[in-house]
Amino acid sequence: MAHKVIYDTDPGVDDAMALLFLHQHPAIDLVGITTVFGNATIATTTRNALFLKEKWQIAAPVARGAGHAINPDRVEGPPPAFVHGDNGLGNVAGVPDSVATQPDPRPAFQFIIDTVRANPGEINIVAVGRMTNLALALAAAPDIVGLVKQVVIMGGAFDVPGNVSPVAEANIIGDPEAADIVMTAAWKVVAIGLDVTHQTIMTRAELAETARTGGERVRFLNALSQFYIDFYQHIVDDGMFVHDSCAAVYVVAPELFTNRSGPIRVVSEGIATGQTIQKPDGKFFPPGPWDGYPSQLVSVGIDAAAVLKLIHQTIA
Numbered sequence: 548m549a550h551k552v553i554y555d556t557d558p559g560v561d562d563a564m565a566l567l568f569l570h571q572h573p574a575i576d577l578v579g580i581t582t583v584f585g586n587a588t589i590a591t592t593t594r595n596a597l598f599l600k601e602k603w604q605i606a607a608p609v610a611r612g613a614g615h616a617i618n619p620d621r622v623e624g625p626p627p628a629f630v631h632g633d634n635g636l637g638n639v640a641g642v643p644d645s646v647a648t649q650p651d652p653r654p655a656f657q658f659i660i661d662t663v664r665a666n667p668g669e670i671n672i673v674a675v676g677r678m679t680n681l682a683l684a685l686a687a688a689p690d691i692v693g694l695v696k697q698v699v700i701m702g703g704a705f706d707v708p709g710n711v712s713p714v715a716e717a718n719i720i721g722d723p724e725a726a727d728i729v730m731t732a733a734w735k736v737v738a739i740g741l742d743v744t745h746q747t748i749m750t751r752a753e754l755a756e757t758a759r760t761g762g763e764r765v766r767f768l769n770a771l772s773q774f775y776i777d778f779y780q781h782i783v784d785d786g787m788f789v790h791d792s793c794a795a796v797y798v799v800a801p802e803l804f805t806n807r808s809g810p811i812r813v814v815s816e817g818i819a820t821g822q823t824i825q826k827p828d829g830k831f832f833p834p835g836p837w838d839g840y841p842s843q844l845v846s847v848g849i850d851a852a853a854v855l856k857l858i859h860q861t862i863a
């Protein structure tokens with residue numbers, strides 16, 4: 548039976564690759580796409596999701612999500628246009644200001660609640676942006692914790708430095724209170740963070756080769772990825788981290804990851820804001836802020852070559 552997936556995303560260049568993976572993998576049934584602010588404004592990420600739905604003929608509905616973090620006092624900077632371009636898709640040509648396809652009338656959190664309740668025990672939520680929509684869904688419908696199969700997030704930096712601060716990864720620091728709510732809820736979370744995504748690099752040449760042998764969809768993906776690859780030149784040798792695709796791959800190939808179990812908390816104040824900290828199961832500490840929360844999984848190892856091969860095979 549196919550894995551049913553709700554894809555919660557802020558497209559976003561690497562988000563677009565993961566969307567194509569989820570759409571094309573034969574063992575995945577993409578039942579919904581929910582958008583969130585992050586790599587661009589909520590208007591732009593939603594427009595991009597609708598645009599890619601049209602362009603790639605994706606049946607799943609798109610529901611527009613949160614435009615701001617759940618803490619109204621959190622000061623938000625401008626979107627990272629220097630990473631994903633002003634249009635969120637690497638400034639690739641051909642992205643219209645608006646598209647004809649309309650989003651689902653429900654806000655993303657309600658779409659998540661309704662879809663989870665309609666498919667008890669079957670939905671994998673793959674969340675690769677800020678976790679705002681998930682936190683809102685939990686607040687409105689606490690019963691969904693017992694109905695979701697698993698929540699696979701791209702987010703966090705556990706045993707490695709962050710990418711926005713020395714300790715914080717972008718998806719977490721963008722809404723740390725939401726991330727803490729999601730990590731401490733009584734559902735199964737798998738955190739695919741920089742610990743493994745920074746090991747998983749697709750080179751410009753490999754993506755070009757995939758585009759050469761693949762169809763029109765991956766040719767467009769290749770075109771929109773060039774700006775992002777150029778941005779990463781300072782830390783990657785002519786390639787890109789495929790952050791969000793790692794989380795998508797986990798749904799169909801968890802055996803390619805090594806996980807560590809233990810409760811996770813997220814720092815939401817001070818210079819360590821956005822830090823994700825796991826207390827590994829079996830380690831003894833005096834009473835502390837991790838006590839009483841469920842153990843979640845953090846990916847600490849990845850077979851990067853096999854993950855990249857699966858992405859290549861699927862998107863081509």
Ligand code: BDR
Pocket residue numbers: 559560561562586630675676701710716717718790791
């Ligand atoms: C994460 O932040 C975003 O820029 C990417 O799309 C990815 O989800 C990586 O830190």
Ligand code: CA
Pocket residue numbers: 556557558559561562586675676791
């Ligand atoms: Ca993302």
